[in-house]
Amino acid sequence: MSKQQKITTDIKVPNKDLEVLRLNFPHCFDKDGNFQLEKFKSTLTENEINFSNESYGLDWLGKSYARLLASDPATTLLKADETHNAKPENANSENLLIKGDNLEALKHLANAYYEQVKMIYIDPPYNTGNDGFVYEDDRKFTVKELQNLIGVDAEKAKRILDFTKQKSNSHSAWLTFLYPRLYIAKQLLKDEGVIFISIDDNEVTQLHLLMDEIFGEANFIGNIPTVMNLKGNQDSFGFAETHEYFLVYAKDKNKALLNKFDVDEDELNAIWQEDEYGLFKEADNLRATGENAPRSKRPNLWYPIFLNEEKNEFYITDDDVPRNVSDTKIFPINPDGEELSWYWGKTTFQEKQHNLILKNTLNGWQFYRKQRPELGDLPTKKPKSFFYKSDYSTSTATTQLKNLFGKKVFKGPKPKPFVMDLLVLGMEKEDIVLDFFAGSGTTADALLQVNANDCGNRKFILIQIPEIIDPKKNKVAFDFLKDELKIEVPTIFDITRERILRASKNILAGSINTHISEKQKEIKELETKVDLEGKDDKVKQLKADVKFLKEQDLGFKIFETMPIWEDYDFESDELHSQASLFDESKLTGDDIKALLTTWKTYDGIALTQDLEKVDFGSYTAYFGNGKLYLMYKGFTTDTLKSLLEKIDSDKNFNPTSIIAFGYHFDSKSLRELSENVKSYSNKKHIDIDFVTRY
Numbered sequence: 001m002s003k004q005q006k007i008t009t010d011i012k013v014p015n016k017d018l019e020v021l022r023l024n025f026p027h028c029f030d031k032d033g034n035f036q037l038e039k040f041k042s043t044l045t046e047n048e049i050n051f052s053n054e055s056y057g058l059d060w061l062g063k064s065y066a067r068l069l070a071s072d073p074a075t076t077l078l079k080a081d082e083t084h085n086a087k088p089e090n091a092n093s094e095n096l097l098i099k100g101d102n103l104e105a106l107k108h109l110a111n112a113y114y115e116q117v118k119m120i121y122i123d124p125p126y127n128t129g130n131d132g133f134v135y136e137d138d139r140k141f142t143v144k145e146l147q148n149l150i151g152v153d154a155e156k157a158k159r160i161l162d163f164t165k166q167k168s169n170s171h172s173a174w175l176t177f178l179y180p181r182l183y184i185a186k187q188l189l190k191d192e193g194v195i196f197i198s199i200d201d202n203e204v205t206q207l208h209l210l211m212d213e214i215f216g217e218a219n220f221i222g223n224i225p226t227v228m229n230l231k232g233n234q235d236s237f238g239f240a241e242t243h244e245y246f247l248v249y250a251k252d253k254n255k256a257l258l259n260k261f262d263v264d265e266d267e268l269n270a271i272w273q274e275d276e277y278g279l280f281k282e283a284d285n286l287r288a289t290g291e292n293a294p295r296s297k298r299p300n301l302w303y304p305i306f307l308n309e310e311k312n313e314f315y316i317t318d319d320d321v322p323r324n325v326s327d328t329k330i331f332p333i334n335p336d337g338e339e340l341s342w343y344w345g346k347t348t349f350q351e352k353q354h355n356l357i358l359k360n361t362l363n364g365w366q367f368y369r370k371q372r373p374e375l376g377d378l379p380t381k382k383p384k385s386f387f388y389k390s391d392y393s394t395s396t397a398t399t400q401l402k403n404l405f406g407k408k409v410f411k412g413p414k415p416k417p418f419v420m421d422l423l424v425l426g427m428e429k430e431d432i433v434l435d436f437f438a439g440s441g442t443t444a445d446a447l448l449q450v451n452a453n454d455c456g457n458r459k460f461i462l463i464q465i466p467e468i469i470d471p472k473k474n475k476v477a478f479d480f481l482k483d484e485l486k487i488e489v490p491t492i493f494d495i496t497r498e499r500i501l502r503a504s505k506n507i508l509a510g511s512i513n514t515h516i517s518e519k520q521k522e523i524k525e526l527e528t529k530v531d532l533e534g535k536d537d538k539v540k541q542l543k544a545d546v547k548f549l550k551e552q553d554l555g556f557k558i559f560e561t562m563p564i565w566e567d568y569d570f571e572s573d574e575l576h577s578q579a580s581l582f583d584e585s586k587l588t589g590d591d592i593k594a595l596l597t598t599w600k601t602y603d604g605i606a607l608t609q610d611l612e613k614v615d616f617g618s619y620t621a622y623f624g625n626g627k628l629y630l631m632y633k634g635f636t637t638d639t640l641k642s643l644l645e646k647i648d649s650d651k652n653f654n655p656t657s658i659i660a661f662g663y664h665f666d667s668k669s670l671r672e673l674s675e676n677v678k679s680y681s682n683k684k685h686i687d688i689d690f691v692t693r694y
Helices: 016-024 037-046 063-071 102-109 143-150 154-165 171-188 204-215 265-271 346-355 394-405 416-426 442-454 475-484 492-528 535-550 575-581 589-602 637-649 667-679
Strands: 076-080 096-099 117-122 189-199 220-227 243-250 273-275 278-285 305-308 313-315 328-330 356-361 364-371 432-435 459-464 557-563 612-616 619-624 627-630 657-661 689-693
Touching: 063 143, 063 154, 063 171, 076 102, 076 589, 096 492, 102 171, 102 459, 102 557, 102 589, 117 171, 117 416, 143 154, 154 171, 171 189, 171 204, 189 204, 189 416, 204 220, 204 243, 328 364, 346 356, 346 364, 394 416, 394 492, 416 442, 432 442, 442 459, 442 492, 459 492, 475 492, 492 535, 589 619, 589 627, 589 657, 612 637, 619 637, 637 667, 657 667, 667 689
Parallel strands: 096 459, 096 557, 117 189, 117 432, 432 459, 627 657, 657 689
Antiparallel strands: 076 557, 189 243, 220 243, 273 278, 278 364, 305 313, 305 328, 356 364, 612 619, 619 627
16 A cells, blocks of 8 residues: 555544654654654663652553553544534534444544543543443454553453453443543643543542543642532431532643632622622722822812712812802812812713712712723632532432423433533633533533523533433333334433433523523613713624624534444555455445545544535535545546646635545546646645545
8 A cells, every 4th residue: 555545444543642752752763663662761861860660550450451442443434414414503503412432433533623622521430330331342352462452461361351341340341441531532622621520439539540640640630529419318328428529630730721600699799889880899089199199280180079969969060160059069188188189080070970989978078989890800719629509409400301301311410500610610602612421411501501691602522322221221211212202212312412402492592582682671771871981882792792692503413423334344454455355336425425524524624514515527526624535436537637727726725635535446547646636736836645545
């Protein structure tokens, strides 16, 4: 296979750590690209960096296998739910719901969403023995193959394979399950990103050590107890359990960004007051202070303010003559009798009179300025290392989900207000959250609600395996999905999907429409006011909010992992070997679309970004982010001519890579295409790479 050819097996998670080593220590790699550890150690020792033979860490049966799973190629393709995605509310959505094993899905996301996610929240299985967690692995290795792959002896390889096949829920099985998922997820986080993981006592110790290994001890932020059941679980031994935890780690603690909570109304009112113009608090006296305060230095700021005590009204006049003889004159004179000046001239006084507070003090009538809050002025509070709200109750969460569906279809959903609080702490208004244990879909519901509350544009990526619902264990959910939603084989994924659909409708009908009405009412009230400071800017912002709320992204796109085609040889590294086993003629149009979706994501193009169809006469190609995909048969010399002409003539068509599905081209056409693309001196002087994939 030539260097320009790539097979589908290349769709795997890139080892970014190895790339950093290769960039900084190129001499520590041999000619085949293998990292030479001893040479690396020698280099560091020369620079007086000492190695210790003793270290503290977490080890378990299956750790080396877990590392293999993190780097092993994906065994699936990605396909779109075209019917769902084409609906108007979903067509332009940037939210994602992926159906499939989360390890496979994370591998598919690794390039397109590398360092794009600001926050991860997951609620993985707690391994209690009652939560249904068992380790199952569909990867097939012999003892000898596993020995060679991970470098263990035959006895250990056999023990690892045994627990991957026997539906184990041991600590080792749980850690082997979680490690590769967290390892890949870390690569999706931005440098300032954070991860929150819910857990209970069964695995909190192991999880803490695992996170130390993957994210680093230095990036630990907190292990926060959270009360979910104030009454306590009376079935637990010794103590009635009321809490669980969530662990918080940063990708890089030195860069991590965590927000604070807004102070609640009672706390806010203790500091700030509110009038018809908004929040304010008492600030400095209107009487000037400092060396320039005396009347002699600023005579134009010495003038009387008149007070009508009967009406409690104050005003100024151009000629310094009161409207009523009985009105009181107030001058900027301090308690010692020194004549000073006002901070404001008469023009400013007229414009900002509503920003004054009049108080009758022991030193007579005094004017104080109102301080309006600017960005950062409103009080916030750092979250405490213990979480409790009555809204966090699991029983309340169950009731709320039951109200949404009309029946109890999911056991133990996470409380929506709890996840909303985490989203407020971990995200800004334009960020992405990832949840790869989506469950009932609480994270999506919570995110849409937070967006509706503050006009945010946060996006979610949810992943949920289509775990089949056992009618004996959850008859209500099974019957609901089968009878009401007409789903032939009910799964947990169907609950996730349906919750997001219902939550979107509720939020639109409730919060969003309410906020729109409130803001429109406020606009009308403001437009009736005359000479109100900052009125135009306020109205402009409110109108922008209304427009945004009306266009808010309440949709989501669905993609699904699907098994790679039967007889496709993932071990083949030569075209003739692959072709002798694989019959491409059986591929359907949907198969080709799935391959295209998988390739574009592998090439760094977001799943939510549609590729542009490009017609070259009778041949259709797909273009996006500088990459042109040639997926179909029928590429001719005329097609090539049309392609080269478009590169020259279309200012918006600038491919830097042309990628061809090799099975749909004969060797002559591939050679002609490759040679012409490389030799053709296009008018834009674009350096175009040609790649054949199988």
